[in-house]
Structure formats: structure tokens, C-alpha cells
Amino acid sequence: MRLAIHWQILIALVLAVLMGVWTGTEGMIAGIQWVAIYTFIGTLFLNALKMIVVPLVVSAIITGVANIGEQGGFGRLGSKTIGYYILTSFIAILVGLTLVNLIQPGVSDNGIPVLESNEQVMSAVAGKSAGDVVDVFLRMIPVNVVDAAAEGQMLGLIFFSLLFGYFITHLKGELKTTLSNFWQAIFEVMMMMTAWVMKFAPIGVFGLVAASVAKTGFEQFGNLALFFLTVTLALGVHFLIVMPLLLRFLGGVKNPWLHFQAMAPALLTAFSTSSSSSTLPITMNAVETRAGVSNRVSSFVLPLGATVNMDGTALYECVAAVFIAQLFGVHLDFSTQLLIVVIALTTSIGVAGIPSASLVAISIILVAVGLPAEAIGLLLVVDRLLDMMRTTINIFSDSVGAVIIARSEGEEQVLVSKHF
Template identity: 80%
Template sequence: MKLALHWQILIALALAVVMGSLSGTEGSIGSVTWLAIYTFIGTLFLNALKMIVVPLVMAAIITGIGTLGSQGGFGRMGLKTLSYYVATSFIAIMIGLVLVNWIEPGVSDQGAPVLEQNSQVAAAVAGKSTGDVVEVFLRMIPTNIVDAAAEGQMLGIIFFSLLFGYFMTKINTPYKESLANLWQGIFDVMMLMTEWVMKFAPLGVFGLVAASVAKTGFDQFGNLALFFLTVTLALGVHFLIVMPLLLKYVGKVQNPWLHYQAMAPALLTAFSTSSSSSTLPITIRSLEERAGVSNRVSSFVLPLGATVNMDGTALYECVAAIFIAQLFGVQLDFATQLLIVFIALTTSIGVAGIPSASLVAISIILVAVGLPAEAIGLLLVVDRFLDMMRTTVNVFSDSVGAIIIAKSEGETSVLVSKHF
């Protein structure tokens, strides 16, 4: 019987902690240090992740926007749904941004950087500094999209992909169909490549975590615990405060807590599987049979939400990027944090449907602002548990959106009486 990927990763984490602590930086096998071996394995995995980022993000955004437009998704219900998704993801990101800057989980007790190479990292971030808010918008439009892709300028790539996907729906057939088929084919290939790369995730995790433990020991694990608490608190605020407020004041639901009861089967499934897509059938059934939402609304809002609406994922990406900057003692100015917010918002849409999407999305943000992608290895120590929680938030946000859209469409049987 083959072990599930998350169990393989947990075993790799345990082995990495043991091996890294035993070998340290001086341990060697022959003339090669164990640290060099760990670094080699981790770097291969990170290079593979970086290799798929640009084509995956471009294909995901272009096909997503193109499909929405070809299905008439820019109609009334489509605009309501997209507006809700963008708004709630932005709120989630801002909650994470405020809490990570307030709690500062990556700052040591002495105020010194937790990890080494802080001067090099600071220089790299300064080299990619956005300067000011105006510069953020200027970088949104690249002078050369090929150069932007080569340099990993994700802001310009995302903007170009959004425009391309939208205007692809405006041309005549058969060219529109040919382009749609081309990009859908690229997206399918990139999904397969991503799944293949993720099969090596346990090896990559082992290399990244073992190298980190060998170099710094267990010094950073206290910061990781605080990072875990920060993300958990932020997800809790969004799940238990923002969502019921939206139900009550936007959806006009008298008792928002009924919706938690209605969605209990879907929430438990999301928590255990860490997959919005796998939970989708149960989410639809819970909404229709237990919350009273029509199939007309649920069949449109929920499949779209399972692909593009990832509040928990977007929140996590933002907190993780700033946490890593704090670990290296790098001060991110307002414009750079604004850039992180924008990329977190768009990448949570672009790559949300793939396994362990947070790895790819976080690497995009780190590269975009000049932070070392190797620090992802630290996050993997607590990622599995946070993945379960953020997936639950993702699914619940989708269901709240369906309730709000159904109420706005005049449906009167939504959460009127308990069907559970």
C-alpha cells in the first residue's frame, strides 16, 4: 500500500530533523559534507518549482478568464461572484498582513535576524525594491513580456495574462477556439508536470529542512510556533468573525451560525482531505440539501470558487512571505508589502487548483521581492496542519458566497429552516 503524500512529507520532516541535527555543518561522507548533499537535494526541488511557475501561472489565468468569458460568466451573476471572491480574498490578506506585522513571529527575542545571510538578502530585496506605490503600477505593464518572464517579474506576467485571457474571448472563431485549446493544452501539461514535481516533494522537504537544521539547529522552531499561531489566529478571525458578518449584513441572514451547522459535513471533509476540489460534491450537496440554495446558483458559484476563491491560501501566502523577511531581518516598505498583497491575491487565483499549491505560490512571491526561496523548507514543518485549516476556510468562503449570491438573486428558502 502506497503512503499518501502528506505522510511521506511528515516522515521526510522527521528524518530531516534527525539527520540535520546529527550532521551539523561539519559532518561529511568522504570529502563531501552532509550539508552540501542536503543543499543539493533542496536546490534541485526548488529549481523544479521555479521552472514551472511562469507557464503554469500564465496558462491558469488565461484559461480561467477565457473559460469564464466563453460561458457568459461576465453576466450579472458572474460579476457578483467575482466581486465577492476578490473582496473576501483581499480582506483575508489584509487580516494576515496586519497580524503578521503586529505579532512579528519572525523577529527574535533579541531583535536580531534569526537566519544568516541577512545582508545578502537585504541587498537582493533592495535590488528588487518597488520604490513607491507608483512604481508598483508601472511594473505592472512590462516593456517586454519575454524579459519579464525570464526575470521572474510576476506582476507584469499576471497583468499580461489577465488581459490576454479577456481579449481572447473577443476575437472570432476559429481563432478563439484554437487559442483556447492551445492554452488549455498548456495548462493540462503544466498540471501534469506539477503533479510529477510534487512526487519529489518528500525529497525536497528533506533536503531543505535538513540543511536548515544543520545550519541553525532548532533556533528557528520557536519562531515557527509563533508563525503557526499567527496564521491560525488570522484564519480564525476570517472564519469566525468576517464570514458571519458578511452573512448577516450582506446576505441578510438572520442567524449566520445556522450556516456552520449546514456546512458541517463539507467542513469536516475539507479539514481531513485538504482539498477544495475533492470536497466539492459534498459542498454542493450540503448547500442544496441543508442550506436550501438552488442548483442554479450552487452549480455556478461553487465550481468556480473551488478553482479561484482561496481566502485561506491567499492569507497564508502573505503571512509566510513577510514572516520569512522578518527571519532574515529585512524591513519591507509599504510598496513592497502592497506588491506582496497583489501577488498573493492573483496567485491564489492562478495556481489554487494544484496539489500543495502554496509551495508554488509562495515561491512566486519570494522570487518577486528578492527573498530566498530556500526558506520554504522552514514552512513545511507546520504546513500540513495549516493546509487543513486554510482549506476549511477556502470551502466555507465558497459556501458563504453561494448564500449571498442566492439571496441577491431573490431566493427565499435559503437558511430559512433547518434541514439538518
Template identity: 50%
Template structure:
């Protein structure tokens, strides 16, 4: 049975069990035990998966000797479109405020067990609200210590610098290091796949425990969060990216959507930009007329680096949970969330639900508990399908734009 159907069944059973059993001590204890195991498994993945993904992705680009004009145009466009997506998600969550219900933080309705005052105090102690402190944490005195303390700002910076330095090494040493990190990355993907096989149990435990304590009140903020993310994804897909096509690439958005339509439908159904890559390549070459030179370079990078929908979702999820705890979202805190969403979207693998690891990373950086991640799983599957389609659309827009900058005459003028 497909994972999304397993999660859907687990969600339905969790609602039924929570309503039927109520606050039975044995049920709450069992849910707490299983839910904690699942969240700990997500935490276990964070450091090695993100670090190895960033090192493999960026070192591979530099190793190919492609950071010339074509490479820099591609990376600049990807970072710019990702930033626009994140800001769109930021706007939607601030407008709809899914973490606020009737003027009050939704922590109690969502069944978040942590003491909200203690959580806010811990966030302040971490210095997330101080922009200077945030910038200082970008350069860790001890990257191993930063990883142990879940201070991922410094860890991500170290990974970026390591990838750059790796590309400068002699060929033999560089190849050895790349093979090592590629092995770490592939092994972490296997472990991530194993953890996600237990996602239905995690959903049942986390959602069942919440429903048992709060009834169905948790569904309201989750529904608003779902709408905020969908609104953000639609805005990026139907407004931001078409404007980039029209103004930068000088290409008809409608013609582009017709050309890449099969790839978007496949991305939506599979929730994997990596699995959709062959069809995306075919659509852009045969239906849009983009050269093999540009598609062969831009699209494979985009499948791992350009994740507009994922970056938007990560930002929206982190802000939603912060709102639920009553955390005052000042400029420095939101800057931290935007920065981490932009950096971690580079290291998120093109596999289903991988962004849950990145959300856990962002929450840890701010100083928030991971309780909310389990609740997001209840609506994650449909949102995963939507954001993967936006990821692939962003890749195709980047490819066409870079092709036009390179002077290519493509079919969809």
C-alpha cells in the same frame, strides 16, 4: 503512503539526522544539492502554471457568457473576501512578528544562507519599496523578459489581459486557443504532482541542513509562524465570513455552518477544494436550499478563483520570510505582497500544496531568495488542511450571499 505522512516521516528523520550528524561536510553538501534541485523544480513551475491557470479560469468564465449581473456579483464578492483574508494575514504577522526573534531577524536561526544585507540591497534595487515603481511594473515592456527575470507583476497582468482578449475572439479561434491553454494547464498540473512526490526528499534536505547548522533554534520562529497563520484563518472563518453572512446575506451563520459542515470536514481531510466540490454542491442545494442555477455557477468558479485561506497563507508566508531577512516592510512592499497574493490566488489550482508555487512567485517578485519556502514545508501540511477548509467555507458564503442578492429564499434564514 499518503504524502502528508511521507513529509511527517521525512521531517522527523531530518531532525534526527541534523542533530546526530551536525555540520558534517558531506551531509551539508548533500542537503544543499538536493534542496537546490527541489527549489529549482518549484521555480520551473511558476510561470507556465500561473499563466495557464489564470487564462483558463478567466477565459472560461467569459466564454460561458456569464459576466452579467450574476457573474459580476460573484467576482466582486470573491475579490472582496480575498482582500479581507489577506489583510487579516497581514495583521497577524505584523502583530506576532514570527520572523523576529529577541528583536533580531531570524535568518541565522532559520539557517538562511544568503547574505541578509545583500538580499535587502537586491530588494531595494528591484524597486519594491517604491509604490510608483511597483505600479509601473504592472505593465511590462516585454512580458517574456519579465518572466525570465521573475518579475511576475507584469506577467500576471499580461495573463489577465490575454484572458480578456481571448474571450473577444471569434468562436473557432477562441476554442483553439482555449484548448491549447487547457492542455498547458493540465500538463503543468501533472508536472506539479510529480514535483510534489519528491517533497519528502526536499523537506529532509532543507530541514536537515538547517538543523545541522542551527540545532533546534529554527523551530521557535516556525512555531510562531504556524500560530500566526492559524490565528488568521480562525479570524477569517469565525469573524469575517460570519459578519458577511449576517450583514450582507442576512443569513444565520450557525445555520450555515451546520448546512455545510460535511463539506468543510471533507475539505480539511483531503486538502483539495476541487475534490470537495461535489459534496459542497450537494450541501448547498439539499441542506441550504440554494438553487441549482446559482450553485452551478458560483461554486465551480470559486474552486479555482476564490481561495481566501490560500491568499491569507501566501501573504503571511511572504511577510514571515521578509521579516527573517530583516527587510523593512514599508507600505509599498506590503502593498506589493497584498497585490500579488490577491492576483496569484486566482491562479492557484485546487490541489494540495499548490500555494507553494505562488509563494515562490511572490518572493521572486519582491526580490527575496526561495530558501525560506523549504522551511515552510515543515509546517505546510497541517496549514494546507486548515486553509483548504477556509477556501471552501468562503465559496459557500459567496454562494449563499449571491443567492440572497438574486432574491432567493433559502432555508437558513
């Protein structure tokens, strides 16, 4: 019987810590340093991840936007749904950014960077920030899309993909079918490639974590614990404060806590499976039979939400990027953090439906702001439990959206006690 991927990664993490401690930076085998072997393995995995990023994100966004248009998603119901998704993801990102800047989990007690930084990292980040908010928006429109892809300028590629997908919906007949099928085929191939690359995740994680432990020992693990607490607190604020407030003031629900009771089966399933898509049938059942939302609303809002609405993922991406910058002692100015917000917002939509979406999205953000993608290995130490938490937030946000939109459509039966 084959072990589930998360158990494989957990075993790889344990082995990586043990090997990293045992070999340190001086250990050798056959005249080769162990740390060089770890670095080689980790770099191969990261290169494979970076290889698939551009075609995956472009095809995912183009097909996603085109499919929304195909379903009539730009009508009244679609506009409300997309507007809700953007609003809640943006709020989640702001909550995460606020807490990570206040708590500063990546800053050491003595102010010395936890991980070894260098001038190249500093200059890369400085070159990305440019010190001007206007530059963030200028990067949205690339002069040359091919150059943007080659240089990893994801913000410009995302904007281009959004436009391309939207205007596919304006084509007629055979042209529209051909182009839609073309990008759908690319997306399916990239999904298969991503699944194939992720089969090697345990090996890649072993290399990344072992190299980190060998070089820095356990110095960063105290910061990781604080990072875990920061993400957990941010998710808790979004789950227990932001969502009830939205239910109360946007949905007009007098007792928002009824919705927590209604969604209990779906929340427990999401937490245990870490999959919004796998939880979708249970989410739909809870929203319709327990919360009282009509099938007309739930059948549109929830499947779309399971694909593109990822509040927890967007929050996590931002906190992770700023945390890594703090570990390297790199200051991110306002325009750079705004760039992180924009990329997190768009990638949480564009890559949410793929396996290990947060891993891909965080690598996009790190590259975009000039930080080394290798630092992702550290996050994987605590990622499994955080993944369970953010998936729970993701599906709860979908269900809240269904309630709010149903209420806006005049469904007065939503969230009354008779459904329980």
C-alpha cells in the same frame, strides 16, 4: 500499498531533523560535507519548482479567464461572483498582514535575525520595494513580456495573462477554439509536470529542512510555533468574525451561525482531505439541501470557487512571506507589502487549482520581493495542519458566497431552519 504524499513528507521531515542534528555543519561522508549534500538536494527541488512557475501561472490564468467568459461568467451572476471572490480574498490578506505585523512571529527576542542574512538579500528586497507605491502599479505593465518571464517579474506576467485570457473570449469561430485549445493543452501539460515534480517533494523537503537544521539547529522552531499560531489566529478571525459579518450585512442573514450548522459535513470533509475539489460534491449538497440555495446559483458559484476562490491560501501566502522576511531581519516597507498583497491576490486565483498551490505561490512572492525561496523548507514543518485549516476556510468562503449571491438574486428560502 503506496504511502500518501503527506505521510511521505512527514517521514522526510522527521529524518531531516534527525540527520541535520546528527551531522551539523561539520559532518562529512567520502570527503563531502553532509550539509552540501542537503543543499544540493534542496536546490534541485527548488529549481524544478521555479522551472514550472512561469508557464504554469500564465496558462492557468489565461485558461481560467477564458473559461469564465465561455460560460457567460461576465454577466450579472458572474460579476457578483468574481466581485465577492476578490473582496473576501482581499479581506483575508489584510487580516493576515495585520496580525503578522503585530505579532511578528519571525522576530527573535533579542532583535537579532533568526536566519543568517546578507547584503545581497537586503539589496534585492530594497531593489524590489523602490519606496514608492506607484512603482508597484508600473510593474503591472511589462515593457517586454519575454524579459518579464526571464526575470521572474510575475506581477507583469499575471496582468498580461489576465488581459490575454479576457480577449480570447472576444475572438470568433475557429480562431477562438484554436487559441483556447492551445493554452488548455499547455495548462494540462504543466499540471502533469507539476504532479511529477511534486512526487519528489519528500526528497526536496528532506534536503531543505536538513540543511536548515544543520546550520541553525532548533533556533527557528520557536518562531515556527509562533508562526503557526499567527496563521491559525488569522484564519480563525476570517472564519469566525469576517464570514459571519458578511453573511449578516451583505447576505441579510439574521442568524449567520445557521450556516456553520448547514456546512458542517463539508467543513469536516475539507479539513480531513485538504482538497477543495474533492470536497466539492459534499459542499454542493450541503449548500443546496441544508442551506437552501438553488442549483442555478450553487452550480455556478461553487465549482468556480473551488478553482479560483482561496481566501485561506491567499492569507497564508502573505503571512508566510512576511514571516520569512522577519526571519532574515529584512524590513518590508509599505510598497513591498502592497506588492505582496497584489501577487497573493492574483496567484491565489491563478494557481489555486494545482497540487501544493501554496508552495508554488509562496515561491512566486519570495522571488518577486527578493527573498530566498530556500526558506520555504522551514514552512513545510508545520504546513500539513495549516493546509487542512486553510482548505476549510476556502470551501466555507465559497459557500458563504453562494448564500450571499442567492440572497441578492431574491432567494428568500436560503438559511431558514426548515432545511436542517
